[in-house]
Amino acid sequence: MKKDGTPDKRYNASTKKNDASVTGQMKSAEGKAKANANKAAAKIKKEKPSNEKAPKKKDKATGMYKGKVVYTGPRGGEYYINSNGNKTYISD
Incomplete structure (x- = not known):
């Protein structure tokens, strides 16, 4: 909605649905990335440095x-x- 109360023509209902699905996809991707990062961090903590x-x-x-x-x-x-x-190094 615009400030004067009229609907904004640039933003319609179909865009609203797409935004929700994209947002959901982004959230699931972020969740997967965090889970993978947590697994990697746990694996690193378990391993002792050999070098x-x-x-x-x-x-x-x-x-x-x-x-x-x-x-x-x-x-x-x-x-x-x-x-x-x-x-102070001594030269030969």
Whole structure:
């Protein structure tokens, strides 16, 4: 209905029925999607992760450089900790 009380010609009874059926279809599709999501979430919760990360190993102290302790990282890089607390790598 329009503001003045007359019927709106753009909106008729057949459209109203179609809207209801489309809305019903959308609701059922949403319900199915939620159910599938819930099943997937439950399956994920049941499974334990098999690819756990290995525990981190501390770097080895291997010597001295300019009065600082030199560490060797897991991939072979050598560095020391500077006065700011950052790693400073030693080039060969």
